[in-house]
Amino acid sequence: MNFSELDISDRTVDRLAKHGITEPTEVQQKAIPKVFEGKDMLVESETGSGKTLAFSLPIMEQVHGSESQALVLSPTRELAKQITQEIDSAAGKPVETVTIYGGVSYDPQVEGAKTANIIVGTPGRVLDLLSSGQLKVDNLDFFVLDEADRMLDMGFQDELEDIISYLPDERQNLLFGATIPRSLKKMCDRYDIDPETIRIKKSQHTRNLDEKYVNAKSNNKLSMLYTFLEDRDRDLSVVFCKTKATTRWLADKLRKNGIDAQELNGDMSQKQREKTLEEFANAEIRVIVATDVAARGIDVDRVTHVFNYDVPDTADTYTHRIGRAGRQGREGEAITLLEPKDHDKFRRIKKRKSIPRIEEKPNLKDANV
Ligand code: ADP
Numbered sequence: 001m002n003f004s005e006l007d008i009s010d011r012t013v014d015r016l017a018k019h020g021i022t023e024p025t026e027v028q029q030k031a032i033p034k035v036f037e038g039k040d041m042l043v044e045s046e047t048g049s050g051k052t053l054a055f056s057l058p059i060m061e062q063v064h065g066s067e068s069q070a071l072v073l074s075p076t077r078e079l080a081k082q083i084t085q086e087i088d089s090a091a092g093k094p095v096e097t098v099t100i101y102g103g104v105s106y107d108p109q110v111e112g113a114k115t116a117n118i119i120v121g122t123p124g125r126v127l128d129l130l131s132s133g134q135l136k137v138d139n140l141d142f143f144v145l146d147e148a149d150r151m152l153d154m155g156f157q158d159e160l161e162d163i164i165s166y167l168p169d170e171r172q173n174l175l176f177g178a179t180i181p182r183s184l185k186k187m188c189d190r191y192d193i194d195p196e197t198i199r200i201k202k203s204q205h206t207r208n209l210d211e212k213y214v215n216a217k218s219n220n221k222l223s224m225l226y227t228f229l230e231d232r233d234r235d236l237s238v239v240f241c242k243t244k245a246t247t248r249w250l251a252d253k254l255r256k257n258g259i260d261a262q263e264l265n266g267d268m269s270q271k272q273r274e275k276t277l278e279e280f281a282n283a284e285i286r287v288i289v290a291t292d293v294a295a296r297g298i299d300v301d302r303v304t305h306v307f308n309y310d311v312p313d314t315a316d317t318y319t320h321r322i323g324r325a326g327r328q329g330r331e332g333e334a335i336t337l338l339e340p341k342d343h344d345k346f347r348r349i350k351k352r353k354s355i356p357r358i359e360e361k362p363n364l365k366d367a368n369v
């Protein structure tokens with residue numbers, strides 16, 4: 001199955017192909033035809049399954065001029081920006097987009113909204129602009145709630161209902177989420193929305209991940225990591241450290257030894273972090289050295305390797321970290337470097353799971369470190 005068979009225009013198909021997107025995911029195969037049919041939809045499909053294009057492709061193919069608009073709501077500004085980016089980079093015809101979120105000035109957003117075909121935004125600022133009359137949605141054809149479940153979890157219910165009160169009755173409602181909570185169904189009932197439901201089963205192979213550990217010492221950990229980064233057949237890698245200072249130090253050492261690494265930590269400005277994440281997503285940087293907090297923004301399918309340079313404190317953190325690799329059925333490897341003092345902690349973290357030890361000879365001469 002390809003996108004042409006889903007009635008996506010040739011030019012859009014071409015642009016998608018430039019980003020390596022040639023085969024629709026399951027949720028895209030099932031949802032796109034229904035969206036084209038004009039049906040209200042409730043779609044449940046796991047994170048990373050391609051929901052953004054599932055709703056945005058058929059919408060971008062249908063909006064035109066100023067007579068036709070779509071409003072896409074997303075729970076966070078990062079996600080809102082990602083959605084806009086994904087639309088901008090896929091649309092095979094001129095589609096005007098605007099992203100509306102709080103914390104920045106109103107003017108560019110208000111201006112952009114005047115001519116936008118697709119308005120992507122977070123609930124607070126969208127409601128703000130609707131109620132002050134600065135955002136007009138008289139020609140709205142499509143209303144999308146992305147991550148509808150998270151939106152309700154985050155307490156946006158009242159804002160959502162207020163927003164809906166501004167929308168024309170004749171519109172297509174598209175609700176997407178990783179789960180469909182009862183509260184969402186109730187909300188549909190209250191608004192007389194009777195959506196068709198699509199549920200995509202979780203893929204069986206989301207965990208395609210080899211976990212390993214290696215014994216190291218404080219004085220050879222760096223060269224051990226270097227050796228792994230050199231020797232493994234890898235695409236993108238995330239290295240986890242406990243402190244911001246270590247991320248800086250380690251990224252610097254790796255760079256000095258010819259590894260293309262960048263730190264990602266909470267000392268960097270939002271702008272810097274976004275830039276680093278974007279470069280990583282585009283594989284312009286191939287190794288990110290991050291703290292746990294900063295790594296929350298990493299959502300990149302091409303990550304094949306996770307290295308725990310420092311052992312995480314809890315089993316949850318461990319699971320979170322290694323979950324960055326081996327997504328969408330791709331092969332992944334998670335390697336934890338253990339100093340003698342770390343073994344007890346690691347035993348608690350891995351619980352009953354058996355994680356094999358591997359041997360590796362560090363081959364970076366200490367002189368270079
Ligand atoms: P979700 O919203 O379900 O969590 P996204 O829509 O954010 O997932 O997609 C996850 C990633 O998969 C994105 O990087 C996106 O570009 C990529 N992707 C989406 N559809 C395809 C496809 N058909 N083929 C390859 N990659 C895809």
Ligand code: MG
Pocket residue numbers: 051052146147
């Ligand atoms: Mg999504």
